[in-house]
Amino acid sequence: MSTITTKDGTRIFYKDWGAKDAQPIVFSHGWPLTADVWDPQLVFFANAGYRVIAHDRRSHGRSDQVWQNNTMDQYADDLGELIEQLDLKNVVLVGHSTGGGEVTRYVGRHGTGRVANVVLLGAVPPLMLKTEANPGGLPLEVFDDIRKNTFGNRSQFFKDIVVPFYNYNREGAVLSEGIRDNFWRQGMMGGLKGQLDSIKAFSESDFTEDLKKMDVPALIIHGDDDQIVPIGASALLSSKLAPKATLKIYEGSGHGISEQEADRFNADVLAFIKG
Numbered sequence: 001m002s003t004i005t006t007k008d009g010t011r012i013f014y015k016d017w018g019a020k021d022a023q024p025i026v027f028s029h030g031w032p033l034t035a036d037v038w039d040p041q042l043v044f045f046a047n048a049g050y051r052v053i054a055h056d057r058r059s060h061g062r063s064d065q066v067w068q069n070n071t072m073d074q075y076a077d078d079l080g081e082l083i084e085q086l087d088l089k090n091v092v093l094v095g096h097s098t099g100g101g102e103v104t105r106y107v108g109r110h111g112t113g114r115v116a117n118v119v120l121l122g123a124v125p126p127l128m129l130k131t132e133a134n135p136g137g138l139p140l141e142v143f144d145d146i147r148k149n150t151f152g153n154r155s156q157f158f159k160d161i162v163v164p165f166y167n168y169n170r171e172g173a174v175l176s177e178g179i180r181d182n183f184w185r186q187g188m189m190g191g192l193k194g195q196l197d198s199i200k201a202f203s204e205s206d207f208t209e210d211l212k213k214m215d216v217p218a219l220i221i222h223g224d225d226d227q228i229v230p231i232g233a234s235a236l237l238s239s240k241l242a243p244k245a246t247l248k249i250y251e252g253s254g255h256g257i258s259e260q261e262a263d264r265f266n267a268d269v270l271a272f273i274k275g
Contacts, residue, residue, distance in 0.1 A: 006078055012063045021051075026093055030096045030100075032198070034061030041262070080109070100125060118219070122229050128202065159180060218242045219268070221235075225252050
């Protein structure tokens with residue numbers, strides 16, 4: 001397996017497909033998944049002539065399960081070390097959900113010197129948690145419930161959460177056992193402690209200032225029926241904070257766009273990259 005070792009000694013697994021001299025696209029996955037969720041994109045963009053890289057976040061998938069440092073700042077720094085150790089330049093950063101937070105925090109902490117474009121899909125910025133300054137956010141009780149269910153019986157919870165994640169509770173929707181099995185498989189690969197820590201990281205991190213530093217073209221894609229990261233407290237705000245953002249709303253779509261609408265998503269991202 002391909003891994004890098006970070007400064008704190010954590011091994012981060014990654015896939016690296018396509019021509020090594022091609023423009024790189026780096027994909028950051030959502031909670032509680034792994035790089036595998038990006039496979040439809042990795043194959044598509046590698047075949048389109050790009051170098052594609054996707055890593056398992058620390059404590060997720062095949063990366064080391066660590067007790068400490070499961071924070072958004074550390075996720076961003078891990079992404080930075082991956083980019084630096086592979087000496088990637090002119091990078092397109094693509095982040096889904098929590099991965100969108102990771103990408104945004106990377107820009108805030110490390111700048112855009114190695115970055116060409118950013119794509120945020122169903123991403124958590126600017127802030128998920130409801131506060132006095134963020135009245136449109138989700139109440140703390142929502143995330144406490146996620147913590148409770150993850151700790152109490154995550155094996156069952158990772159089957160149950162698939163329903164709102166992929167909008168299988170909408171009229172006419174047919175649940176895909178394959179998608180549910182794959183979600184469960186990826187979730188159960190991760191460490192419980194790191195997954196619990198990550199809930200705090202994705203829900204309580206404020207990315208407002210990071211978004212303001214996103215001085216490269218950014219494509220923000222979001223489903224207007226996203227039940228996991230509601231669009232009103234995320235993309236509609238982020239698109240106003242990132243200086244060069246373009247907002248693309250998928251009507252009727254939920255949180256699992258990269259899998260359920262892979263062809264459309266891939267085409268939109270490819271067109272954006274090509275300019």
